[in-house]
Amino acid sequence: MSSEVISSGHSACAGCGEIIGERMVLEALGKDVIVCQATGCMEITTTPYPRTAFKVPWLHVTFENAASAASGIVEADRKLGRNTTVVAIGGDGGMMDIGVRALSGVMERGHDLMLVVTDNEAYMNTGIQRSSGTPKYAATTTTPAGSVVPGKREWKKSISRIAIAHGIPYVATASIGFPEDLVAKVKKAQGIKGPKLLHIYTPCPVGWGYDSSKTVYYAKKIVETGLWPLYEIENGKLTISQRPTFAPLEEYFTGQKRYKHIKPEHIKEVSERVKAGWKELEKQEKAGVDLMLLP
Protein backbone atom coordinates (compact mmCIF):
# COMPACT_ATOMS: atom_id res chain seq x y z
CA MET A 1 0.00 0.00 0.00
CA SER A 2 1.11 3.53 -0.53
CA SER A 3 0.20 6.93 -1.87
CA GLU A 4 1.03 8.27 -5.33
CA VAL A 5 4.18 9.93 -4.05
CA ILE A 6 5.54 7.83 -1.22
CA SER A 7 5.40 4.16 -0.29
CA SER A 8 5.01 2.43 3.04
CA GLY A 9 8.14 0.89 4.51
CA HIS A 10 9.91 4.13 5.37
CA SER A 11 11.42 4.19 8.84
CA ALA A 12 10.05 7.46 10.23
CA CYS A 13 9.05 6.88 13.86
CA ALA A 14 5.50 5.79 14.63
CA GLY A 15 3.33 8.91 14.58
CA CYS A 16 5.83 11.12 12.75
CA GLY A 17 4.26 14.45 11.81
CA GLU A 18 7.02 15.49 9.45
CA ILE A 19 6.43 12.60 7.05
CA ILE A 20 2.73 13.47 7.03
CA GLY A 21 3.67 17.03 6.02
CA GLU A 22 6.12 15.87 3.38
CA ARG A 23 3.48 13.60 1.83
CA MET A 24 0.74 16.25 1.92
CA VAL A 25 2.98 18.73 0.12
CA LEU A 26 4.09 16.27 -2.54
CA GLU A 27 0.59 14.87 -3.10
CA ALA A 28 -0.66 18.41 -3.67
CA LEU A 29 2.09 19.17 -6.17
CA GLY A 30 1.48 16.15 -8.39
CA LYS A 31 3.94 14.08 -10.38
CA ASP A 32 5.71 16.72 -12.48
CA VAL A 33 8.18 17.66 -9.76
CA ILE A 34 11.82 17.42 -8.82
CA VAL A 35 12.41 17.38 -5.08
CA CYS A 36 15.69 18.47 -3.49
CA GLN A 37 15.74 17.24 0.08
CA ALA A 38 18.10 18.56 2.73
CA THR A 39 19.59 15.98 5.10
CA GLY A 40 17.44 15.30 8.14
CA CYS A 41 14.85 12.77 9.26
CA MET A 42 12.98 12.98 5.95
CA GLU A 43 16.06 11.88 4.05
CA ILE A 44 17.40 9.28 6.46
CA THR A 45 14.10 7.48 6.94
CA THR A 46 13.09 7.34 3.27
CA THR A 47 16.17 6.53 1.24
CA PRO A 48 18.51 3.89 2.65
CA TYR A 49 20.57 3.24 -0.47
CA PRO A 50 19.79 1.46 -2.78
CA ARG A 51 16.11 1.82 -1.98
CA THR A 52 13.69 4.72 -1.77
CA ALA A 53 10.19 5.34 -0.50
CA PHE A 54 9.67 8.14 -3.05
CA LYS A 55 7.82 7.74 -6.32
CA VAL A 56 8.73 11.15 -7.69
CA PRO A 57 12.14 12.42 -8.82
CA TRP A 58 13.95 13.13 -5.60
CA LEU A 59 17.50 14.18 -4.82
CA HIS A 60 19.32 13.98 -1.56
CA VAL A 61 21.20 17.20 -1.08
CA THR A 62 23.50 18.03 1.82
CA PHE A 63 22.19 19.56 5.04
CA GLU A 64 22.99 23.13 4.02
CA ASN A 65 22.33 23.55 0.31
CA ALA A 66 18.98 22.14 -0.79
CA ALA A 67 17.93 25.58 -2.06
CA SER A 68 21.15 26.13 -4.04
CA ALA A 69 20.90 22.73 -5.72
CA ALA A 70 17.26 23.39 -6.56
CA SER A 71 18.15 26.74 -8.15
CA GLY A 72 20.56 25.03 -10.55
CA ILE A 73 17.98 22.39 -11.42
CA VAL A 74 15.21 24.88 -12.10
CA GLU A 75 17.40 27.01 -14.36
CA ALA A 76 18.43 23.94 -16.37
CA ASP A 77 14.81 22.79 -16.54
CA ARG A 78 13.65 26.15 -17.91
CA LYS A 79 16.48 26.20 -20.48
CA LEU A 80 15.14 22.87 -21.72
CA GLY A 81 11.78 24.56 -22.18
CA ARG A 82 10.10 22.65 -19.37
CA ASN A 83 8.01 23.87 -16.49
CA THR A 84 8.64 21.24 -13.82
CA THR A 85 7.85 22.27 -10.26
CA VAL A 86 11.19 22.26 -8.46
CA VAL A 87 11.04 21.97 -4.70
CA ALA A 88 13.67 22.56 -2.06
CA ILE A 89 12.48 20.99 1.17
CA GLY A 90 14.09 20.56 4.55
CA GLY A 91 13.64 20.74 8.28
CA ASP A 92 13.97 23.73 10.56
CA GLY A 93 17.67 22.96 10.97
CA GLY A 94 18.24 22.57 7.25
CA MET A 95 16.24 25.59 6.13
CA MET A 96 16.21 28.04 9.04
CA ASP A 97 19.73 27.50 10.41
CA ILE A 98 22.48 25.99 8.30
CA GLY A 99 20.68 26.35 4.95
CA VAL A 100 19.41 29.87 5.52
CA ARG A 101 22.22 31.38 3.42
CA ALA A 102 21.33 29.16 0.45
CA LEU A 103 17.66 29.95 1.03
CA SER A 104 18.33 33.68 1.14
CA GLY A 105 20.40 33.43 -2.04
CA VAL A 106 17.69 31.75 -4.10
CA MET A 107 15.02 34.12 -2.83
CA GLU A 108 17.11 37.18 -3.68
CA ARG A 109 17.96 35.84 -7.14
CA GLY A 110 14.29 35.14 -7.78
CA HIS A 111 14.42 31.50 -8.96
CA ASP A 112 11.08 29.87 -9.70
CA LEU A 113 11.14 27.53 -6.69
CA MET A 114 8.92 26.01 -4.04
CA LEU A 115 10.76 26.36 -0.73
CA VAL A 116 9.29 24.21 2.02
CA VAL A 117 10.24 24.10 5.68
CA THR A 118 8.86 21.12 7.59
CA ASP A 119 9.33 22.43 11.10
CA ASN A 120 9.54 20.03 14.04
CA GLU A 121 11.34 22.62 16.13
CA ALA A 122 14.71 20.90 16.59
CA TYR A 123 17.41 18.83 14.89
CA MET A 124 15.62 15.55 15.38
CA ASN A 125 17.67 13.32 13.16
CA THR A 126 20.83 13.84 15.18
CA GLY A 127 19.22 13.60 18.60
CA ILE A 128 17.00 16.61 19.39
CA GLN A 129 19.43 19.54 19.39
CA ARG A 130 17.96 23.06 19.51
CA SER A 131 17.55 25.12 16.36
CA SER A 132 16.43 28.69 15.70
CA GLY A 133 13.00 27.11 15.22
CA THR A 134 12.93 25.65 18.72
CA PRO A 135 10.45 27.67 20.81
CA LYS A 136 11.32 29.44 24.02
CA TYR A 137 11.22 27.16 27.10
CA ALA A 138 11.34 23.94 25.08
CA ALA A 139 13.87 21.48 26.46
CA THR A 140 16.18 19.86 23.93
CA THR A 141 19.42 17.96 24.49
CA THR A 142 21.37 21.21 24.03
CA THR A 143 18.89 23.36 25.96
CA PRO A 144 18.08 21.09 28.89
CA ALA A 145 15.71 22.31 31.54
CA GLY A 146 17.42 22.57 34.91
CA SER A 147 16.81 24.30 38.18
CA VAL A 148 18.29 27.59 36.88
CA VAL A 149 17.58 27.66 33.14
CA PRO A 150 14.12 26.48 32.04
CA GLY A 151 14.95 25.14 28.56
CA LYS A 152 15.63 27.32 25.53
CA ARG A 153 16.10 30.98 26.36
CA GLU A 154 15.40 32.55 22.97
CA TRP A 155 12.16 33.01 21.06
CA LYS A 156 11.49 31.08 17.90
CA LYS A 157 12.72 32.82 14.75
CA SER A 158 10.21 33.81 12.07
CA ILE A 159 11.45 32.36 8.79
CA SER A 160 8.41 33.67 6.93
CA ARG A 161 9.24 37.27 7.91
CA ILE A 162 12.81 36.69 6.78
CA ALA A 163 11.47 35.34 3.50
CA ILE A 164 9.13 38.25 2.92
CA ALA A 165 11.96 40.71 3.52
CA HIS A 166 13.39 39.39 0.24
CA GLY A 167 10.34 40.69 -1.60
CA ILE A 168 9.26 37.24 -2.82
CA PRO A 169 5.71 36.91 -4.20
CA TYR A 170 4.30 34.31 -1.82
CA VAL A 171 4.87 33.19 1.75
CA ALA A 172 2.50 31.11 3.86
CA THR A 173 2.34 29.22 7.12
CA ALA A 174 0.44 25.95 7.47
CA SER A 175 -0.01 23.04 9.84
CA ILE A 176 -0.59 19.37 9.11
CA GLY A 177 -3.56 19.67 11.49
CA PHE A 178 -5.37 21.66 8.76
CA PRO A 179 -4.76 19.69 5.57
CA GLU A 180 -7.26 21.55 3.36
CA ASP A 181 -5.62 24.88 4.16
CA LEU A 182 -2.16 23.35 3.65
CA VAL A 183 -3.03 21.82 0.28
CA ALA A 184 -4.73 25.00 -0.97
CA LYS A 185 -1.62 27.00 -0.12
CA VAL A 186 0.72 24.52 -1.80
CA LYS A 187 -1.40 24.60 -4.97
CA LYS A 188 -1.65 28.37 -4.96
CA ALA A 189 2.11 28.68 -4.50
CA GLN A 190 2.71 26.24 -7.35
CA GLY A 191 0.81 28.55 -9.69
CA ILE A 192 2.92 31.60 -8.83
CA LYS A 193 6.17 32.34 -10.66
CA GLY A 194 9.23 33.09 -8.57
CA PRO A 195 10.33 31.96 -5.11
CA LYS A 196 7.56 31.00 -2.70
CA LEU A 197 8.05 29.74 0.80
CA LEU A 198 5.84 27.51 2.92
CA HIS A 199 6.50 27.09 6.62
CA ILE A 200 4.74 23.96 7.84
CA TYR A 201 4.22 22.88 11.42
CA THR A 202 4.95 19.15 11.82
CA PRO A 203 4.93 17.73 15.38
CA CYS A 204 7.48 15.09 16.40
CA PRO A 205 6.40 12.58 19.06
CA VAL A 206 9.95 11.44 19.78
CA GLY A 207 11.62 14.84 20.05
CA TRP A 208 8.80 16.46 21.99
CA GLY A 209 8.03 13.47 24.17
CA TYR A 210 4.33 12.91 23.66
CA ASP A 211 2.19 9.87 22.85
CA SER A 212 2.42 9.05 19.13
CA SER A 213 -1.35 9.15 18.68
CA LYS A 214 -1.42 12.88 19.52
CA THR A 215 0.44 14.30 16.51
CA VAL A 216 -2.69 15.69 14.89
CA TYR A 217 -4.00 16.91 18.24
CA TYR A 218 -0.93 19.12 18.73
CA ALA A 219 -0.92 20.23 15.10
CA LYS A 220 -4.47 21.54 15.57
CA LYS A 221 -4.15 22.75 19.14
CA ILE A 222 -1.23 25.10 18.52
CA VAL A 223 -3.27 26.86 15.84
CA GLU A 224 -6.27 27.14 18.17
CA THR A 225 -4.11 28.74 20.87
CA GLY A 226 -2.82 31.37 18.44
CA LEU A 227 0.79 30.33 18.97
CA TRP A 228 1.04 29.15 15.34
CA PRO A 229 -0.82 31.67 13.18
CA LEU A 230 -2.01 30.53 9.77
CA TYR A 231 -1.56 33.27 7.18
CA GLU A 232 -0.48 34.05 3.64
CA ILE A 233 1.56 36.98 2.42
CA GLU A 234 0.92 37.55 -1.28
CA ASN A 235 2.98 40.26 -2.92
CA GLY A 236 3.65 41.68 0.52
CA LYS A 237 0.00 41.73 1.60
CA LEU A 238 -0.92 39.68 4.60
CA THR A 239 -4.15 37.68 4.89
CA ILE A 240 -5.03 35.67 7.97
CA SER A 241 -6.28 32.21 7.00
CA GLN A 242 -7.97 31.32 10.24
CA ARG A 243 -8.60 33.20 13.46
CA PRO A 244 -7.72 31.25 16.62
CA THR A 245 -10.15 30.62 19.43
CA PHE A 246 -7.24 31.43 21.80
CA ALA A 247 -7.59 28.10 23.55
CA PRO A 248 -5.56 28.06 26.81
CA LEU A 249 -1.87 27.39 26.14
CA GLU A 250 -1.92 24.70 28.83
CA GLU A 251 -3.96 22.56 26.44
CA TYR A 252 -1.02 22.70 24.07
CA PHE A 253 1.89 22.39 26.52
CA THR A 254 0.43 19.52 28.53
CA GLY A 255 1.56 16.04 27.57
CA GLN A 256 4.81 17.19 25.96
CA LYS A 257 7.91 16.20 27.92
CA ARG A 258 9.87 19.12 26.42
CA TYR A 259 7.57 21.46 28.39
CA LYS A 260 7.25 19.36 31.53
CA HIS A 261 9.13 21.95 33.59
CA ILE A 262 7.14 24.95 32.35
CA LYS A 263 5.76 27.23 35.07
CA PRO A 264 2.70 29.49 35.12
CA GLU A 265 4.91 32.60 34.76
CA HIS A 266 6.43 31.17 31.57
CA ILE A 267 3.00 30.40 30.17
CA LYS A 268 1.91 33.92 31.01
CA GLU A 269 4.86 35.35 29.13
CA VAL A 270 4.12 33.20 26.07
CA SER A 271 0.47 34.11 26.28
CA GLU A 272 1.31 37.83 26.30
CA ARG A 273 3.46 37.34 23.25
CA VAL A 274 0.60 35.56 21.49
CA LYS A 275 -1.70 38.48 22.27
CA ALA A 276 0.79 41.09 21.10
CA GLY A 277 1.63 39.05 18.01
CA TRP A 278 -2.01 38.77 17.02
CA LYS A 279 -2.57 42.49 17.49
CA GLU A 280 0.29 43.07 15.10
CA LEU A 281 -0.99 40.51 12.58
CA GLU A 282 -4.48 42.04 12.60
CA LYS A 283 -2.97 45.49 12.14
CA GLN A 284 -0.89 44.37 9.20
CA GLU A 285 -3.82 42.64 7.59
CA LYS A 286 -6.03 45.69 7.99
CA ALA A 287 -3.41 48.13 6.75
CA GLY A 288 -3.01 46.05 3.59
CA VAL A 289 0.34 47.67 2.96
CA ASP A 290 3.32 46.13 1.32
CA LEU A 291 5.41 44.59 4.10
CA MET A 292 8.74 45.20 2.37
CA LEU A 293 8.66 48.73 1.02
CA LEU A 294 12.23 49.78 1.72
CA PRO A 295 15.34 48.17 3.21
Next chain:
Amino acid sequence: MVGGVVTKVGSLDSNKTGSWRSFRPVIDREKCIGCGLCKKFCPDVCIEIKDKKAEVDYDYCKGCLICKSVCPVQAISSEEEEK
Protein backbone atom coordinates in the same frame (compact mmCIF):
# COMPACT_ATOMS: atom_id res chain seq x y z
CA MET B 1 28.51 14.86 -9.35
CA VAL B 2 25.96 12.24 -8.44
CA GLY B 3 26.66 9.87 -5.57
CA GLY B 4 24.19 7.12 -6.37
CA VAL B 5 21.03 6.68 -8.41
CA VAL B 6 18.00 4.63 -7.41
CA THR B 7 15.58 3.94 -10.24
CA LYS B 8 13.07 1.58 -8.64
CA VAL B 9 10.50 3.97 -7.21
CA GLY B 10 8.80 3.16 -3.93
CA SER B 11 11.15 0.19 -3.48
CA LEU B 12 11.36 0.72 0.25
CA ASP B 13 8.02 -1.11 0.53
CA SER B 14 10.09 -4.27 0.96
CA ASN B 15 10.68 -3.01 4.50
CA LYS B 16 7.80 -4.47 6.50
CA THR B 17 7.47 -2.02 9.38
CA GLY B 18 4.46 -3.80 10.87
CA SER B 19 6.86 -5.64 13.16
CA TRP B 20 7.39 -2.37 15.06
CA ARG B 21 3.82 -2.34 16.35
CA SER B 22 2.96 -2.60 20.05
CA PHE B 23 -0.70 -1.67 19.56
CA ARG B 24 -2.93 -2.74 16.72
CA PRO B 25 -5.67 -0.45 15.44
CA VAL B 26 -8.88 -2.40 14.86
CA ILE B 27 -11.57 -0.97 12.60
CA ASP B 28 -15.22 -1.58 13.35
CA ARG B 29 -16.68 -1.89 9.86
CA GLU B 30 -20.19 -1.30 11.17
CA LYS B 31 -19.25 2.06 12.61
CA CYS B 32 -16.88 3.22 9.86
CA ILE B 33 -18.47 5.82 7.57
CA GLY B 34 -15.59 5.77 5.09
CA CYS B 35 -14.72 9.44 5.60
CA GLY B 36 -11.03 8.84 4.91
CA LEU B 37 -9.69 11.02 7.73
CA CYS B 38 -7.61 8.17 9.12
CA LYS B 39 -6.07 7.62 5.68
CA LYS B 40 -5.34 11.32 5.30
CA PHE B 41 -3.25 11.39 8.46
CA CYS B 42 -1.66 7.93 8.54
CA PRO B 43 2.12 8.56 8.52
CA ASP B 44 2.74 5.12 7.05
CA VAL B 45 0.26 5.37 4.18
CA CYS B 46 -1.12 1.98 5.14
CA ILE B 47 -4.87 2.66 5.19
CA GLU B 48 -7.07 2.21 2.12
CA ILE B 49 -10.76 2.96 1.79
CA LYS B 50 -12.36 -0.01 0.05
CA ASP B 51 -16.12 -0.21 -0.49
CA LYS B 52 -16.46 2.86 1.75
CA LYS B 53 -14.69 1.17 4.67
CA ALA B 54 -11.20 1.75 6.03
CA GLU B 55 -8.75 -1.15 5.86
CA VAL B 56 -5.34 -1.28 7.54
CA ASP B 57 -2.35 -3.02 5.99
CA TYR B 58 -0.76 -4.60 9.05
CA ASP B 59 2.42 -5.38 7.11
CA TYR B 60 3.32 -1.71 7.52
CA CYS B 61 1.17 -0.23 10.32
CA LYS B 62 3.48 0.87 13.16
CA GLY B 63 0.62 1.25 15.62
CA CYS B 64 0.93 4.98 16.29
CA LEU B 65 -2.88 5.16 16.70
CA ILE B 66 -3.20 8.55 15.03
CA CYS B 67 -6.04 6.95 13.05
CA LYS B 68 -7.86 6.11 16.25
CA SER B 69 -7.45 9.64 17.58
CA VAL B 70 -8.78 11.36 14.44
CA CYS B 71 -11.73 9.06 13.65
CA PRO B 72 -14.87 11.20 14.03
CA VAL B 73 -17.15 8.25 14.88
CA GLN B 74 -14.83 6.23 17.15
CA ALA B 75 -14.77 3.34 14.71
CA ILE B 76 -11.19 2.46 15.66
CA SER B 77 -10.17 0.72 18.85
CA SER B 78 -6.79 -0.68 19.79
CA GLU B 79 -5.49 -3.99 21.05
CA GLU B 80 -2.14 -4.74 22.52
CA GLU B 81 -0.04 -6.93 20.23
CA GLU B 82 1.06 -10.26 21.59
CA LYS B 83 4.78 -10.77 21.63
